[in-house]
Amino acid sequence: MLFLTTVLSCSDKGPFNFSDNLGFAEDVVVEPIPMDEEVTYEILKNSILENKCLGCHNANRARGGINLSTYEATLEGESEQGKVVVSGRSSESTLFLEVFNGTMPPRTPLSESEIDLIKRWIDTGAKKGGDGDSSPPPVDSSKPDFKTMAVDYENLKKFILKDKCIGCHNPERAKGEVDLSSYSSIFGFSVYFSTITEPGMPEQSALYTEVFKGSMPPRTKLSHDEIDYIRRWILEGAIEKKVEVLPLSKLPATYTNLKERILQDKCIRCHNPDKARADVDLSEYSKLFDYSEYFSLITEAGNPEGSSLYTEVNSGNMPPRNPLSKEEVEFVKRWIQEGAKE
DSSP states (O other), X not given: OOOOOOOBOTTOSXXXXXXXXXXXXXXXXXXXXXXXXXXXXXXXXXXXXXHHTTTXXXXXXXXXXXXXXXXXXXXXXXXXXXXXXXXXXXXXXXXXXXXXXXXXXXXXXXXXXXXXXXXXXXXXXXXXXXXXXXXXXOOOTTSOOTTTSOOSHHHHIIIIXXXXXXXXXXXXXXXXXXXXXXXXXXXXXXXXXXXXXXXXXXXXXXXXXXXXXXXXXXXXXXXXXXXXXXXXXXXXTOOSOOOOOOOGGGSOOBHHHHIIIIIHHHTTTTBSSSSBGGGOOOSSGGGGGOBOSSSSBSOOTTOGGGOHHHHHHHHXXXXXXXXXXXXXXXXXXXXXXTTOBO
């Protein structure tokens, strides 16, 4: 007697009827695997993969880039739809989803018990077995996690473009007049496409639309994570290198940091030599210690309450349209308290 896990269809319309939908006979017999027995890769390979999958998915003939002939190759595999095996999550593993939907194998669909065996193997940890090592292989730290990795051109080039795109799209061999080998060239135009990269607009960028459609690369398609990384890179502004920004509380209280992190964007456009509103110029260190016709001393080192630079931003009067955050106001105060150093 077989012990089968109830599998629900992707449409959530109730139990999936394998014989009605996949067309295999009800009398297909598979060697029973008791529910209390551990399902390992070796069992899976001997009972299913060897006869029904490895003919097309082996080291010499890896259709779709998928090789199921070894435990390591199976767990490292990735198809156009995603990871072949996500340990513990059959619902995210294309190996299970393809056989469950009847897509694979194309000519001889698996039986209910065979599909259940694959599901059990994945959901119980996708263990190896056979040689005493029943644990999944350690995660290769050299492989990037596209969901947590900094989104910038440097990583885009290193982990995607270099191996899968630049071979055909470089200065010497710019197919389609597209060169992806440098940050500046990735914003070019092509007679065959619209703008290669339009910051903030993935759907208007040929770099994204071509890989999303599967047109490029022509032989080795990008994974879902890689395509999503390209989309996010463009959507977030297509920057060259993301630099970690320290919180103001961690920065030394100097005029250099004050100007770079606060004054440059929020104050100097109105308080500069050419447009010194209220006779206040904040563009140079020496100017911050002047007096203003409208205010008292702009900055009095060691005395925030006697410095109009602090009192005006603390009250919210300045800047008039874009008030400073509490963290920014606190930095201004700290800078003055600590001696208003350059």
